[in-house]
Amino acid sequence: MQRASLVEKSRQKPQERIKTVNEAVRSYCYDEDPVLSSCGISIEKQMTQVDGRILDTPKLKVGNSEDCIPRNGRWNFNNKTLLNPTSISKWAIVNFCARCDISHISRELINCGRRKGINIERPHTLIEEDQQSRRGSPLARVERMFELIREKLPGPPEFILCVLAERKNSDIYGPWKKISLSDFGIVTQCISPTKINDQYLTNVLLKINSKLGGINSLLAIEHSSHIPLIMDTPTMILGMDVSHGSPGRSDMPSVAAVVGSRCWPLISRYRASVRTQSPKVEMIDALYKPLANGNDDGIIRELLVDFFQTSKGHKPKQIIVFRDGVSESQFNQVLNIELEQIIKAYQHLGEVDIPKFTVIVAQKNHHTKLFQAGGGTENVPPGTVVDTKIVHPRNYDFYMCAHAGMIGTSRPAHYHVLLDEIGFSPDDLLNLVHSLSYVYQRSTTATSIVAPICYAHLAAAQMGQFMKFEDFSETSSGQRSMTSVGSTPVPELPRLHENVEGSMFFC
Template sequence: MEKPPAMDILPPPPPAIPSGVKPERLETPKCLPIRRSGFGKEGRRISLLTNHFKVTFGAMDGIFFQYSVSIISDDKRAVEGKGIGRKVIDKLYQTYASEFEGKTFAYDGEKSLYTVGSLPQNNFEFTVVLEESSFKRNGSPTEGDRKRSRQSYQSKLFKVEISFSAKIPMKSIASALKGNEVDNTQDALRVLDIILRQQAASRGCLLVRQSFFHDDVRNFTDLGGGITGCKGFHSSFRTTQSGLSLNMDVSTTMILTPGPVIDFLLANQNVRDPRHIKWDQAKKMLKNLRVKAMHNNMEFKIIGVSEKTCNEQYFSLKVKNGEGADGEGKTIEVTVYDYFVHHRKIELTYSAYLPCLNVGRPKRPNYLPLELCSLVSLQRYTKALSTMQRSSLVEKSRQKPQERIDIVTGAMSNFKFDEDPILSACGISIEKHLTQVEGRILNAPTLKVGNNENCNPHNGRWNFNNKKLFSPIRIERWAIVNFSARCDISYLSRELINCGRNKGIHIERPFTLIEEDHQWRRAGPITRVEKMFELLRSKLPGPPEFLLCVLPERKISDIYGPWKKKNLHELGIVTQCISPTKINDQYLTNVLLKINAKLGGTNSLLAVEHSPCIPFIKETPTMILGMDVSHGSPGQSDVPSVAAVVGSRSWPLISRYRASVRTQSPKVEMIDSLYKPVESGEDDGIMRELLIDFYQTSNSRKPGQIIIFRDGVSESQFNQVLNIELEQIIKALEHLGETTFPKFTVIVAQKNHHTKLFLDGAPDNVPPGTVVDTKVVHPRNYDFYMCAHAGRIGTSRPAHYHVLLDEIGFSADDLQKLVHSLSYVYQRSTTAVSIVAPICYAHLAAQQMGQFMKFDDSSDSSSSHGGITSAVSFLVPELPKLHEKVRSSMFFC
């Protein structure tokens, strides 16, 4: 394949295009997010409530003093467990309160504590005594040894050093509320958050970042597999345009289902009989979990599972030399089972033939029968959920708007934050009712469909009933392959052709319908795919332009990755995977929308694209980018992250996109392959590919403006987006020979936040098109909330857009209308999406290409042993490249 021409030999842009960002602008001082330039005015006004609670405070002239905390146990080891740390500090305060002259402090559970005003001195050193039983590391009666039994209850000493670290003025919050850029505002807000976290910890809550969860069965939802969803609350102090507020929201985390260990293992492995438990798997799952022993009500940490069963596992038991004897006694060997049944007189019903739990130390085992142990509540589960568990969590976590309002306002009343002595010392009080804000409802954009018809979405939705697609394709050489035993592909073929005809898509009869050979259904996924292609080659005269693939299971099929890789990487065939449960017109229409977009058709356009008359875009060639990074599942530290960028093509359209995808180091959020020169001197990065594609599809015009939508970054990473990613884009332009640069607008979109919007006085979700850019937004930065979609189930979550840079110079109204319109160009759907389509596409592209690696990876490939990952450098594998025939298609759609 010939390489596309380098852009340095292309004609220069017209002089009318102004210079934009210069590379030297990104040198020190670094770029910072811009200030808000104005507020939107368009749209119908609407009264809303939001889950922010107004915070009032005194003069804010106090100072938080930060102190470093070091806790060393009597065996000279630093204490790192948050639970132990809090117990030690609580005991320290009880013992030495007079040393602090009655001053209370907030402890973060790790290495810092904070006070309002200073402590009497800068450095302290204390010895704290904790009873062994108070932090649940007792020996077990199974040891039977009186000497060791005495050790079970001995005290343990901790050396605690407290030393002054820094001052954090509270007035920095007041200054930030006035719109000033103050360095330590976030530090001061973090202290306020730590105060609330400490209060939650004192109530026995599980703390997860800025959320806390109570041990209350009313908050538990069974997800299957021994996993439970636990509802709690998120709380965070935020500076807003109307002052300081406390953002309170309902939050959910996953915990291991508390209760008998045997019940957990049966559920986790989906077996009914303990004899069918896979103990190698159980050993990995149980390690480091906390259990409570029913015979003595003590807690232990599991370090392993015995190799032998309870009635075969011996240990040494010291007994007296006869009744009343004063001698030292003798040592006998006894099984764990016999000890509990005969020496402790505890009836065991099924433990004899099961392994024991080892709750001792590596060189000092301590065995307990399985049926005497129950999992302690509020133990987090941090691994990836299965598809079924995830679906169950989503379904059971939904709350209608009024229900969420009632829960959050009830929590504000119950927790009595105002009574906290540290908040009182700060002069802080928090209102108990939701903040009222004004929103605006933007009108939905008009769409163009087939036959030049206008389509006006209603309540964020439209349909193709009695309508044709705007630009339908023809499908002539195609086939259907069936990996599912329950799908009638002859019926599917007929219905798909009929539905396509109604939508304007001309579909010939498929060249062939291929059923998988029964003998391969138990083979591995790669083998099944290869065997299917052997059948295809034997029945097709040449390569098809399209393949419809029927999978055996929706979303979770292990055939999906190998099938996509074979088609998109090796053969260059566009493919659509389905797993229909019910074949009707709505289902087939949704499938055809994807197929049409993938094969180069267009389902609908914005009417302003068709004119074209999009403000700021019609006059100047404008490229729109959507950027996202997809990371491995929780607990997978050695799975590469996948960075995807989609770029608009065929200006002045903003509905067509091309994707470019690369791998990068695990869990790294900043995209490092936007500009990536290789040894040959040719830029092989993402931007070169997208810029050349834009030029080739836009009448040989280079972009004079680039609008970037970035997903998935937190506020602390905004500067990196400007100073790392934007700098790479500029270097890519330089590498292509550019001397005059386009203007940039950079927008971060966040969905993972906790601000909700509610209708004032109505139980329904806010209507689609709702936008809020006052009161609860940032006091300095340029941000706004938009709910473009219609929330039908649960409570809608608005997208939170942050404008980091705007050299193009959009007015607030024009930018909000553009963002709103980009929620209506998602070709896979006939509903407005909750976040702009370019970001949705980038997410889909990263997700789909990430499937290429899943089935290539071996679970033994990571350098980990015994749960400890070795410190070898991680070599990031490259993604297989897309075949040239599908490279520019919307394969991800």
């Protein structure tokens, strides 16, 4: 309750935020501060006026090659179908004590799927957890549920819908995802419904369709293969993020996730590779991981091989890297440590010609806010870009507010271009970054930061759940899987089953 109250108090509309800032500047009396005066520092009484521009909204393609034009950073699938809907024939629903009618959920999901173009057969079975199983540990409950699935189905299902009692922080979620993704290789979707309606079910189906290999929508320029500098040259896009344990948990390994684009020339399909590393370490150390036998067990090799296999034998000649979560003091480390590992992984595959790289760091943890001039009461419109006056005098950086701020005051993403060997023009790069905020398959809104980074964050968070129950590092032989970094052993995450390793399981 305290946290909810704090969040509510901090949600200020733009005009309220401007008023608060102006009152603070007046009341703090900076002009009378002797330290600031002696250093020759003065604080302006008015906010800085900057020139901004609004980029054109990317057009999308949905089912039947129909155009979909987002308005104010949002769109919907009302009276529309998904661009490339999948079909689900062999599936099941399991219920972990949630108080809901799963047969009703089944019927409504099938009906909604039909309207969106997804052909969903009746579920093979509906399984309710029994009273006795509920008294077991979360891991025991999940194992028992999979025993029931094996008993009631003639073979492994394509998909399982899992109904949980708790909407957040469910003890079942971690072991359920670990066993389904790592041990059995089955795509699952967890839900905890409070109100079943078309909008809720459509959002669930967007995730299910993406996980099963379907495509909900594409950029129109992507659909017609007209993306500047990408359509003619095989280009791979990487999103990189590291998730750290909660404060006070210094023993919890950090989780590094990298997603890589696949099926070039598309930029909407991604595969994730995730590893653990030493706690609180931000630089990813498993991008290139040579083994004693001469093989490379690193993240980048996995993504490069996948790109080659899904892009008709093309090897990436250009690689665009989006890195999240690093401060300005770590920019050189990104280039000297992480980029160097990516190059070594590429060379390890026997390649001599190194791809051209564009490396961009995205930051959200800053205090810069953009307001409309002339006392506008709303947030700046989606697509707003500022790349003058408040940016670095020598380096290439810009602020972009791609999303529509519905609550509070929008915080733009701050992008720093550390390296641009590809040679994007400023307009082409801005439009690419803006477009990548409209390819997020989980929702029908533009994201505040590019989708590859959102996906890397989701992949790290989901597989990080594997560590939240006691048996996460047990392998099938019962031996703990550990890797040693320095003198500290770090438990390894179990690898994904081959059936799901190429899927967008994190959606």
